[in-house]
Amino acid sequence: MASIPNEFIDELLDRIDICDVIGARVSLKKAGKDFAGLCPFHAENTPSFTVSQQKQFYHCFGCGKNGSAIGFLMEYEGLDFVDAVKDLAQLAGVEVPMTGGTGGQSNKSNLYSVTEKTTRIFQHQLKNAPAVIDYLKNRRISGTTSQTFQLGYALDEWDGLMKRFSPEEHGLLDKTGLITHNDRGRTYDKFRNRLMFPIHDKRGRVIAFGGRAIEAEQKPKYLNSPETELFHKSQELYGFHLARKHSQEDHILVVEGYMDVIALHEHGITNAVATLGTATSAQHISNLFKTWDRIVFCFDGDSAGVQAADKALLTALPLYLDNRIIDFLFLPEGEDPDSFISQHGAEAFRQQLADAEPLSERLLKIIGRQINTQTIDGKAQFQEKAKPFINQLPKGAFKNMMAEQVARITGLALDAKSAAVTAPKQPQNLSNNPMRQVISLLLNSPQLCEKIPNALNFRNLSFKGIEIIDKIVEIHRQNPHINAAAMLEKFRDSEYSQYLGQLMRRYDHLDEQQQAMEFDDIMNYLLKLTTQAQIEGLRIKQMQSGLSDEEKQTLVQLLRQRNHN
Template identity: 60%
Template sequence: MSASIPNEFIDELLNRIDIYDVVAPRVTLKKAGKDYSGLCPFHNENTPSFTVSQQKQFFHCFGCGQSGSAIRFLMEFEGLDFVDAVKELAEQAGVEVPLKQVNKQQHRERTNLYAITEKVTRIYQQHLKNNQKIIDYIKNRGIDGKTCQTFQIGFAEDSWDGISKRFPQDQQELLDRCGLLSHSNQKSYDKFRNRLMFPIHDRRGRVIAFGGRAVDDEQQPKYLNSPETDLFHKGRELYGYHLARKHSSEDFVIVVEGYMDVVALHQHGIKNTVATLGTATSTEHIALLFKTWTKVVFCFDGDSAGQKAAKKALLTALPLYLDDKIIEFLFLPEDQDPDSYVNQNGQHGFLQQLQSAVPLSQFLMDIISEGIQLNTLDGKAQLHERAKSYLKQLPHGAFRQIMHDNVANISGITHARSKKPNQQKRPDNGQLNPMRRLLSLILNKPALCEKLPDDLDFTLLPYKGAEIINKMIEIQAGYPQINSAALLEHFRNSDYVSNLSRLMVVYDHMDETELTSEMDDLVAHLEQLTTTSKINQLREKQLQDGLTDQEKQQLIALLTKKIK
């Protein structure tokens, strides 16, 4: 991101925000001593290794190592960049973000790309309002005016320059970067022509791309999507996602294949619906859906193409299928898609169909056993062998164990119990050198900096980290109320931020009194180490060049101090 935010603002923001209020709506947390724990949202696990500390305003996973402040959590969980994550937290705190531009040109260009897509959206909408033929076409498809406005549906004129002519020459490059131009024989022209236009929005509701549906039967392809651009990566985006989150309070989401399916279901009151964008369901899609909903229902046409798409979705979902999530597959009657079905049978009819959705476990067994004669010994052996490649993709946990047991019951072949994966060990403070112990203590409780003597020279110690500690002391002196997470954010772009994150959890088992006592003991030890280092330096100088009177007095004072 090309804009920076003053560290002073970050410090104050993280002091206002409670990380629990940021994480709890997105991850199920339970009280665990002074902290909270839950299943990590960043990797597959069935035993909680994810912790949230209100004292430090910090999250950490002992399984995958992900950690950080509320800002880092939003960046990883919501897929936001740093500035957007700060903006979201600032909005929650009711404060305005003071941006100071580092690279104004780059920031302006990205802003201009959004401005282009928004303007093009308005042009397409105007084209639709002025074209009675397309209005009739939409009405015949069962789409009303309110739904058109909600989805910002428009129309691309049957013209080579219906869009490009609306922009000056110096903005043609931006049009191209938004994927709105095609090129042939060194000439540029509108990519979308004579098509019903569906703007594609990001998670914040900004237009980032377009999908165009042909309105004439002979026009090919039937659907045309924007290419990948700086704003648009189709493997990460889902059509209608921002509306599904905004307008639905359901705990499940329906994934369909087309824009018209989403629009039709939404209009009939089924607003928890999204669509993939002309591509197969990706792991990023499923991870994104599970961040918001506990159940995902894939809805496919009942033909062979629908079965094929469903199988791809299942294979993609297997490694992400946790015990607290549910995936189901709904196959509509042959020659029906969600759009046509809901228009013919209404909301009630479609919701009734949802009751016949097949659980992932059943669909998986159908795929594994396809073409196998299960009433023969050969077939049972074949089932057991074929199941291995599928079941090993499931994360360790109850569901994987149940599926293993199910295959064993059918085949008559027992299996060894699967072992839990190794987790990262909590660092042991006894194994850390004094400098790393000091870093860990300060990260746990920044106010402990005030216990460090002003004359304690960390550069005299035979350990790395003096520069980092001096920086932390400087930061804490400038903002005495700074919390652990805010202090860590000052090092977010450094090479050693991951090491600092690990050090943050070393003293988790100690309360404030124990932390203070540990700090007092460590300071005494560091003073002894630095005193010894100074004595050794002076003695070496005494042997080689002799000492000045001032240096002799300093040596005597240091020796006296060490004896005490």
């Protein structure tokens, strides 16, 4: 199985600065010897997210997430381990060496190769599809924009794509959702006679496809790839990679279709993405807020658009922190972004954006539907209906102001505190088990392994965690210069990973010298415990079966040692 050498990962974590990695994605401020900021992994208004430059380690006291720069990229960007390492290696200006044969990562690379090759095939076929080219021209989509989005055409053939791949590669076509099967066991192309829209992940790799019918009687009008190893539609947004690359705007537009994104891009509005045949998910919103502080949902003005907006608003409420803005733009009925901007132009569309409805106003409209707040009954009903909505908002100024607004409408105070959201689960409190103290100190300063007395045999103790200490010592022996972050990475795939991340913070209040003194004290304490355990073992044996001369001599030495200490 192909893998990255451990030595390279150790060197990489020693070369890069985790503050540079996280600081490019999260606003950090100096807080003592560490840096602090709002956690990007859960909703909070008071910073509980810290980054230690000394340890090259991050930790959130709110949600408990922690790890190295590799772990952060995996969590924040949604990358797998190898891709996270590659991103850091690119930052450090080094190449990632791979060892071993083919494996899971290689298979995934093969899937990307298939989707990329398919994209090129579809693009080439578009050149010889005059009807599809005319369709794009009629929609005022230029050749340049078509190339930017890598638009293509799937032939009107059952096996037009399959013929371009060897029989050995058909399994990969199946895994990427590009071929399908009927009840009679026949295999054929999933997309036929369709304008093809490659769907990219945030890194710009093709992970799936959408296809639009060319002929009016062809059903369905739009057809998307199924869920695959590469493609999870509740996490991906069409055009995300281009919006992040081409736009310098402080906001992002969320529209409903491929052509909406493409038409906006054609007219110079490059900060647009679309959901992929699914409702806006919390993951979508969270991913967008990592890059932009303002999201504008742009929906058609019909009843379906209103319903989609309401669903998006409800999904967004738990994520709506004070430093974020969500607005809703409803175009005139019968219009969508594509038709509107094609007919009225970019400036008219931007004017519509300037008049977008804030989430606060939209929320009050939803609460007040079919309620007459001019009556006492209606006011009571309004307040009762408002509670579950306010309840979902994170603590902060916006939540308080929404509660005050409800109070102004009803004349009754709505206590925002009574509608507080549940706080993130706190990490489990770890007791002062001496093994935990040793593990914490060794993780913080792996060089302390050299100070473990030869006379100390952890196996004579009844505490849990000895196998972790043995592993840390073994790792340090193989790499005496390993740092804290690299040491923690060695346990990524172990059952102890999250537990060890919590332990890393135990001795943050001590400097290196103080930690070394603490370690000496614990070693002395454990030596006494092991001495006492050996004495008790020998005494039990003495009473049961007697001791050999050698064992008697050992007992005398242990008793002297204990009395001396």
